[in-house]
Amino acid sequence: MRRRWVLIGAAVAAVVVAAVVANPFGTEAAPSAADDPSAVPVETTEVTRRDLTTDKEFQATVTFGESWVLHTDATGVVTGSHDEGEVVGYGEELIRIDDKPVVLARGDMPMYRELAKVDTSSRDDAGNRRKRQTGDDVAQLQRFLLDAGFDANGRLAADGTFGGVTESALKDWQKAVGLGVTGKVDSAQIVFAPQPVRIASADRVGDAFSELEVDPTDAEVQVDTNTRDRGFLPEGASVVVRLPDTDDALDGVVASQQETQDDSGSTVWRTTIVTDPAIDPALTATSATVEVTRVVAEDVLTVPVAALLALAEGGYAVETVGGDGATTLVGVEVGEVADGIAEIDGNIAEGDEVVVPG
Template structure:
């Protein structure tokens, strides 16, 4: 397609007509004693033509980003059940942080204590017991500063002696044995979510007293199964905060979940992926408590392609798209085929289009 020069003059007939008009104006000006040249003086700024904004055609790899809304919080809340019978006499408040050795709640004015470990408490512990739960408990005793025993999978008399010291410090009967329900194991420190019972309520084995989460803020995203191929645990993602700030993150978990939705007056089960995302720098969440954020998952990619800003595309009268390629002082419209759109750029290909060329980007 022929190039067109910006700012060219009019055709010959128009110029000729203008010359006659100029001559007549000059005669009138002379009769009136007016300097003819002053009639056609114009500010210098008016004669200056703006240079169009341009962008370079680049050869690159484009990766589509699929943004899905998520919720910033502390992850899934877990129920904390009671294994003791009696009256609830002390409870934490929502938001409290409980660490190893701290009181979670009290029944009949005796504390139930948090310790760290992956194995739940499932039996009383006393001299003669052996197993992984014994070693887990002894690791906690040692971490709390009690000694005189060997940390292993055997609950010995030495372990019982250390337990008596621990019980004395807690105000418990010094039996040297740990009843079932006196300790609760969690992987790390916990943050209290909701408190389900009130002081004075009856505590019964199996009843839920409160919910808790971990301390780290994470983003939870509900991903439709149509997009499940985008979710890979360990893959990087982008996190867009409410103020528009972007941060990098990592997919840390994904599990299938089911929810009920109303459709046409009927209830149906909808299956989705509940995806957990952690920020690479947890400090980006410091100023936020609970908020809605966007998580960008990597989608389709196009490698080693020509790309221009999406704004450079022109709609052609005959249909399709083109770009305005700059060549010195002239420009030429080049028809292009478009491919992948990603992050404000679009994959393009067209006859004569090459990396390094400049294209007009309308302001």
């Protein structure tokens, strides 16, 4: 923004000016007065070419997804537990009950039966010779033992059949973690899950064990908007996520947007945002702020809204300043307006100087 001494023409005096928006730009020092006695000082600025953007802020919710209860047959008194928000990985203790660990293992199939070596020389109630246990759950157990480093001196394979080698590797593991060395295992000792888990809630030490609630480890940020504002958050849009009680800003990307209903039954557009870096699973806050900048017009000529003059006959003009200080009204079409800046089109060029009424 500059201050110029210009000659005010009669045409300009006839302009009816609409409500003028306060000038958002700073000013430079004024030059010396012009020699012409009819010249008056005014503020001017240049027509610029730019992307026209607008900023918006949304209140958001931080969620770790839908929680679930891990099934275990363990019973007794809780002697060790995690705090809410702690992440448990494969091979780590989920909880200790009666001073015995319940360990998390990788697998899609739950531990639905006791796994053990079957005496194939014995017969069942129908008189049939018993067969060894086989199945995907056995293979899961074998993979867990291999990943944990218990391979029965290199003899164990994840072949899905529970035999003497699997029993030997299992006993080695049970001894190492402080469980009874039985060669048998059930969900009181190992719980399978398809991913590491975050502790959502757990019984306190000293309580009788009831259940272990967990949720996914990856946080999501969710924003509910109305139809008008959903355009600020299209899939793939970049945003900034700010968490409470911190100045840190996390980069985020809109992962999805879908129509749903909020708790009151109103229809909203729910936007899911993922951050990089990921939000710390230990976070217990449930709120966040999402900031987004939206491009409303690309590569357009712009002026401050305060530079627009409403004409008596309708439409708008800007008052351009020539090299000699004389001003001329130039009619323009007004496009998008954002944050005090207007898109214009007409017989005007980037770099032209226009008057901004004070």
